[in-house]
Amino acid sequence: MTKQLTKWTFTALLLTLFCTLFPSLTHAANQEEFRIGMEAAYAPFNWTQQTDENGAVQIQGSKEYAGGYDVEIAKIIAKKLNKKLVIIKTEWDGLAPALTSGKIDAIIAGMSPTPERQKTIDFTDVYYKSHLVILTKKGGDYAEATSLADFKHAKITAQLNTFHYSVIDQIPEVAKETPMDNFSAMRVALESGVIDGYVTEKPEALTAEKANSHFKMVEFAKNKGFKTSPDDTAIAIGVKKGSPLRQEINQILGTISDDTQDQIMTTTIDRQPEENKKEIWVLKILKENGGMFLRGAGMTLLLSLVGTVVGTMIGMGIGVFRTLPTPTTAFKKALNKLLNGFFTVYIEIFRSTPMIVQAMVIYYGSAQAFGIDINRTVAALVIVSINTGAYMTEIVRGGIFAVEKGQFEAAEALGMTHRQTMTSVIIPQVVRNILPATGNEFVINIKDTSVLNVIAVSELFFQAKTVAGSNFRFFDTFFVVCVIYFVMTFTVTQLLRRLEKKMDGPDNYIPYGNQMQVQKPEASAKKEG
Amino acid sequence: MEKIIEIKNLRKCYGNNEVLTDIDMSVEKGEVVTIIGSSGSGKSTLLRCINLLETPTSGQILFKGDNVLDQHYDLPKYRTHLGMVFQQFNLFYNHDVLANCTVGQIKVLKRSPEEAEKVAKENLAKVGMEAFIHAKPKQLSGGQKQRVAIARALCMEPDCLLFDEPTSALDPEMVGEVLDIMKSLAESGLTMIVVTHEMDFARDVSDRVVFMDQGVIAEEGTPEHIFNHPTKERTKEFLKRVLA
Numbered sequence: 001m002t003k004q005l006t007k008w009t010f011t012a013l014l015l016t017l018f019c020t021l022f023p024s025l026t027h028a029a030n031q032e033e034f035r036i037g038m039e040a041a042y043a044p045f046n047w048t049q050q051t052d053e054n055g056a057v058q059i060q061g062s063k064e065y066a067g068g069y070d071v072e073i074a075k076i077i078a079k080k081l082n083k084k085l086v087i088i089k090t091e092w093d094g095l096a097p098a099l100t101s102g103k104i105d106a107i108i109a110g111m112s113p114t115p116e117r118q119k120t121i122d123f124t125d126v127y128y129k130s131h132l133v134i135l136t137k138k139g140g141d142y143a144e145a146t147s148l149a150d151f152k153h154a155k156i157t158a159q160l161n162t163f164h165y166s167v168i169d170q171i172p173e174v175a176k177e178t179p180m181d182n183f184s185a186m187r188v189a190l191e192s193g194v195i196d197g198y199v200t201e202k203p204e205a206l207t208a209e210k211a212n213s214h215f216k217m218v219e220f221a222k223n224k225g226f227k228t229s230p231d232d233t234a235i236a237i238g239v240k241k242g243s244p245l246r247q248e249i250n251q252i253l254g255t256i257s258d259d260t261q262d263q264i265m266t267t268t269i270d271r272q273p274e275e276n277k278k279e280i281w282v283l284k285i286l287k288e289n290g291g292m293f294l295r296g297a298g299m300t301l302l303l304s305l306v307g308t309v310v311g312t313m314i315g316m317g318i319g320v321f322r323t324l325p326t327p328t329t330a331f332k333k334a335l336n337k338l339l340n341g342f343f344t345v346y347i348e349i350f351r352s353t354p355m356i357v358q359a360m361v362i363y364y365g366s367a368q369a370f371g372i373d374i375n376r377t378v379a380a381l382v383i384v385s386i387n388t389g390a391y392m393t394e395i396v397r398g399g400i401f402a403v404e405k406g407q408f409e410a411a412e413a414l415g416m417t418h419r420q421t422m423t424s425v426i427i428p429q430v431v432r433n434i435l436p437a438t439g440n441e442f443v444i445n446i447k448d449t450s451v452l453n454v455i456a457v458s459e460l461f462f463q464a465k466t467v468a469g470s471n472f473r474f475f476d477t478f479f480v481v482c483v484i485y486f487v488m489t490f491t492v493t494q495l496l497r498r499l500e501k502k503m504d505g506p507d508n509y510i511p512y513g514n515q516m517q518v519q520k521p522e523a524s525a526k527k528e529g
Numbered sequence: 530m531e532k533i534i535e536i537k538n539l540r541k542c543y544g545n546n547e548v549l550t551d552i553d554m555s556v557e558k559g560e561v562v563t564i565i566g567s568s569g570s571g572k573s574t575l576l577r578c579i580n581l582l583e584t585p586t587s588g589q590i591l592f593k594g595d596n597v598l599d600q601h602y603d604l605p606k607y608r609t610h611l612g613m614v615f616q617q618f619n620l621f622y623n624h625d626v627l628a629n630c631t632v633g634q635i636k637v638l639k640r641s642p643e644e645a646e647k648v649a650k651e652n653l654a655k656v657g658m659e660a661f662i663h664a665k666p667k668q669l670s671g672g673q674k675q676r677v678a679i680a681r682a683l684c685m686e687p688d689c690l691l692f693d694e695p696t697s698a699l700d701p702e703m704v705g706e707v708l709d710i711m712k713s714l715a716e717s718g719l720t721m722i723v724v725t726h727e728m729d730f731a732r733d734v735s736d737r738v739v740f741m742d743q744g745v746i747a748e749e750g751t752p753e754h755i756f757n758h759p760t761k762e763r764t765k766e767f768l769k770r771v772l773a
Contacts, residue, residue, distance in 0.1 A: 409582055410619035410678075414633035414685060415609035424632050428623035509668035511660035 034083035037090040037104035041469030043207040045110030046070040070108045080252045101367030107238035124249045126234035132226045135205045136197035138216040147224035154196040163232040164199040188474040211472040296463030304445035311388025319396030350390035356451040363455040380457040399433035439496035531558045539588035563723045563731040566741035572724045612682030612690040618674040620666040627662040652680040672703030689720040
């Protein structure tokens with residue numbers, strides 16, 4: 001009877017654990033808010049800065065501010081809609097899913113209304129029109145180019161999932177490189193010489209040129225440049241299919257003339273965060289972004305610590321569940337089998353898929369398929385926890401296996417029940433056995449939570465990307481972040497090693513008062529161990 | 530004399546391999562029974578069947594007249610009446626010496642921690658380990674570990690103590706200290722069943738010697754009978770081999 005009770009208690013425990021891990025924590029769409037999504041890393045359309053100067057708007061759930069052309073336009077629209085502007089920083093590839101899943105109301109992110117995109121979302125009228133240029137290196141082989149033909153044999157790329165990439169084929173005999181994720185990456189590639197140039201739009205190129213003196217924008221005369229459809233070079237606001245917002249926004253955009261647009265663009269390009277070369281770069285980066293890095297490191301530590309602790313609890317729960325003696329009644333046997341099957345499926349799925357994919361599926365998938373809008377930090381915690389749990393289950397299995405059979409037998413021989421044996425003898429030893437592997441998981445988590453930047457959790461890597469995206473100092477920024485990661489993992493490793501030593505205690509024991517109490521020949525016996 | 534344990538027609542098979550055949554045996558209160566025989570004769574299996582660490586294939590085990598193999602028999606309770614001392618000591622590595630002796634009392638017998646500690650200290654004194662109450666098992670020698678293991682079993686105040694080759698894993702110089710304690714326990718009137726290779730102990734301390742060979746009890750009787758006047762050929766051969 002007590003054995004069956006034990007099993008039920010564990011089952012209930014596990015279920016509660018899962019239920020608490022999957023709270024919907026939903027927040028309903030607020031009518032008063034106008035939530036827009038942007039990368040906040042695509043200057044001059046949108047960028048991230050540390051203060052609210054020049055009318056920048058605070059980014060939701062963060063201490064940073066977004067500025068740029070898109071923000072200016074968004075402010076005008078929000079004002080005329082009589083709603084409060086909320087800016088949600090989202091990765092480029094996450095923008096469309098965020099919109100269709102209702103996490104944002106509109107995309108104002110320098111996005112062109114391509115037919116491809118129009119299949120999934122609607123676009124408003126154009127709010128800026130630009131043309132394509134190639135950004136290359138100053139003094140490089142292609143700096144003086146004037147036509148597409150001059151880029152013969154050049155290694156050219158563009159951003160993934162943009163029309164910029166498809167027009168590369170118009171350059172004769174070009175060496176088309178694989179597309180890249182974002183502009184930061186392309187700028188790094190260009191500066192380091194991995195590519196000779198990338199296709200971009202004029203405002204972005206101007207910005208890059210202004211920020212980094214090694215870059216040069218190549219503009220083409222009217223008929224010598226890329227042939228593009230008007231849909232491509234124009235940028236428009238994305239809204240959910242069939243949304244009434246489209247009509248409302250179009251009316252507002254109609255009141256902003258082309259001249260006004262140009263004027264806004266010129267002023268925003270001037271206002272962009274600029275580089276100051278006089279200071280020592282490490283100090284400068286730390287001074288400007290220390291707070292961001294600290295918050296990012298804090299978030300990274302929180303995610304990996306909670307993930308490791310909850311993951312270990314999941315692993316322990318399943319591991320112990322699997323040691324339960326086979327139940328006697330048919331119903332409980334079936335339930336046992338069902339749960340075991342469920343755990344196996346869980347472990348195999350989470351061990352066999354990348355965490356970055358799990359993050360996309362859980363965060364955007366749950367919103368799109370079931371309409372559940374999970375808070376992104378909660379989503380990240382859930383993902384890291386259940387991912388770690390899958391690994392920990394196997395580690396715990398090994399940890400239980402490593403406990404000598406004699407320990408179980410000795411406990412049983414004293415008359416302990418399975419539960420008593422587990423709690424007072426086996427689990428404490430399992431905890432010690434799995435400590436090194438758990439520490440390893442913790443360190444892995446500190447590093448691997450960086451992939452959660454895809455769901456825009458503001459952990460360290462995400463913060464670094466943001467910083468590099470606005471200061472254009474990629475090596476410097478990521479080098480600082482590299483050091484921060486190392487300090488975190490190294491500290492954790494050392495602390496755990498100390499804990500292990502403390503748990504193990506010394507190898508020798510000196511009995512107190514041995515002169516008085518020892519009657520037997522202990523001295524000779526003490527040597528053996 | 531009251532029969533504490535009575536074994537009837539006990540059989541134990543691992544698959545098709547029958548390791549114990551038709552064992553009939555009983556142990557009376559205060560009796561010290563040693564089980565001897567060569568390796569693989571089934572001595573340890575028989576001992577482990579008695580406290581059901583191994584489940585017998587068929588037969589009966591009666592504890593004070595009740596069949597412990599009955600489905601409704603309270604197994605954990607039964608085990609508190611039988612102490613077990615293992616060849617490999619099996620001290621709980623996560624507990625110190627004192628906790629090894631109190632955990633069973635507190636968890637199973639539901640004694641208060643204070644009472645359990647008092648009982649533990651008394652029994653640790655009996656085995657001469659009271660100076661080591663805060664030592665961890667890994668800090669002890671083999672002989673010390675086995676003495677703690679005996680104290681741990683005594684703390685449960687069992688009706689009968691089972692010893693499974695208690696000195697086989699010890700260095701020769703430590704065998705003595707453990708045997709001395711067992712001897713004094715036997716003199717105090719404790720019921721004991723001892724599986725052992727120590728022929729001197731069997732001859733000098735036990736009331737009855739059971740000789741096992743190939744899964745059956747080949748011969749049993751007083752130490753005088755077994756060691757000096759064995760009737761069976763197998764017994765003679767075995768003794769000749771081990772006493773040579």
